[in-house]
Amino acid sequence: MGGNLKNALIAVVAPLPSILFYTSFLHHYPAGDHHHHHHHLSPIWSWCYHHPLLLANALFFFNVNVLFWIISLIQSSNWMIDVYWTVIPVLLVHYFQSHPRSEFNSWRSTVVVVLTWVWAIRLTHNYFRREKWQWGAREDWRFTDMARQYGKNWWWISFFAVYLIQQVFLIGVCIPLYIVHTVNQPLNIWDITATIVCITGIICAHFADTQLHTFVTKNEKLKEVGKPMVATLDEGLWYYSRHPNYFGEQLWWWGVAIFGWNLGCTWGFVGALVNSLCLAYVTILVERKMLKQEYRVEAYKMYQKRTSVLIPWFKLSTNQVPKEKGT
Known part of the structure; x- marks a missing residue:
């Protein structure tokens, strides 16, 4: 304590x-x-x-x-x-x-400030929920x-x-x-677009993170009682995307970029783009980590083949999955 x-x-x-x-x-x-x-x-x-x-x-x-x-x-x-x-x-x-x-x-400013607070509260809550409400227990x-x-x-x-x-x-x-x-420019249709994109991103990330948290918690309980753990999370938003939480997070930053672009700042997209490239790299690291865990290798490989990496999309049916040599 x-x-x-x-x-x-x-x-x-x-x-x-x-x-x-x-x-x-x-x-x-x-x-x-x-x-x-x-x-x-x-x-x-x-x-x-x-x-x-x-x-x-x-x-x-x-x-x-x-x-x-x-x-x-x-x-x-x-x-x-x-x-x-x-x-x-x-x-x-x-x-x-x-x-x-x-x-x-002042309208645009208020919208942006409120959205930033909502985004921050969601992400902070998710961080502490994942860390079991501890400060700095691990990096x-x-x-x-x-x-x-x-x-x-x-x-x-x-x-x-x-x-x-x-x-x-x-x-x-x-x-x-x-x-x-x-x-200082009056509001226009792009401000509404940016707001919708931001809110969609926040909602998507919230549900994805909550589904992930439920999955991890359930597996921890199974491990405690010595039962086999569930190999992959393949329901909710995770049925349509392998990283819906990252998708939501990127959507948020692209929405923020639209606010800037609408006011004549084209290079405002650079930050969102670099963030997307960075998350793409993190995605690779996360998937490598998954494939190092023996109990989930097979199931996760199958999940990778059938499920969109980022943008939520329909499953590839099993007969559309490219067959590996020797299977």
């Missing part, structure tokens, strides 16, 4: 440097104060005013990359970035909205694998492989949230 409470406390205190720095900046530059030229202000506040996106990156760099990394070295675990993956977009959207240089349509298995791979160099490689890369990702996918708060 002590460790759990300590980690919860660390997680709550960790973002405070950025929040305190930013609130003192807002104190010098009230929001909506576009015509206020403070000649007597220190160059640092002036810089913060003129470079909202660079400031977001600077805060991320020092507060997440450097500070979280130092905490991870002390704790020998990179668990905190997982919790913050769901929190940082919320912090960013409020930062973009409250920055003194922001300009936006992401991919980091553990990398730590094994890099051995005694991991302490410095982790700075780039865990933290710096997350900055590129998170700021990248959140660029449309910044665009929404720099352009």
Whole structure:
């Protein structure tokens, strides 16, 4: 219990440097104060005013990359970035909205902020449900694998492989949230489209993750009583897609990108695209992991052949499945 409470406390205190720095900046530059030229202000506040996106990156760099990394070295675990993956977009959207240089349509801004909160609450709930409501009991298995791979160099490689890369990702996918708060245009059909895509993504990911959680919990109980475990999850959304949770998550980010694209920011899609490519790689890792578990190899290979990898689609019937030599 002590460790759990300590980690919860660390997680709550960790973002405070950025929040305190930013609130003192807002104190010098009230929001909506576009015509206020403070000649007597220190160059640092002036810089913060003129470079909202660079400031977001600077805060991320020092507060997440450097500070979280130092905490991870002390704790020998990179668990905190997982919790913050769901929190940082919320912090960013409020930062973009409250920055003194922001300009936006208040309806669009409200929709985007609410959607980001709904997305974050869903993902955070799923994270804690999966971790059995513990803070930092373990880190992401991919980091553990990398730590094994890099051995005694991991302490410095982790700075780039865990933290710096997350900055590129998170700021990248959140660029449309910044665009929404720099352009003031009336709502149009694309805003409705983006909203529908975002909501569909959230709902799809929620049901997929819940079905996965039920499946994993059931298997844990079977294992406890010494019964054979169920090899593959092949019902609900998982009947139509091998990774419906990733599909929902990607749909969410593409929906966010449409908000930015609608306001003239074509390169807002870059973040969503990179995120999709990254999830494609994770998909490969997850499937390799599945095929290493003896009790599910055969069933999973069959499942792979018959089921769409990402986009939910109908099953290939058994006679459409390409036969292996020698069968």
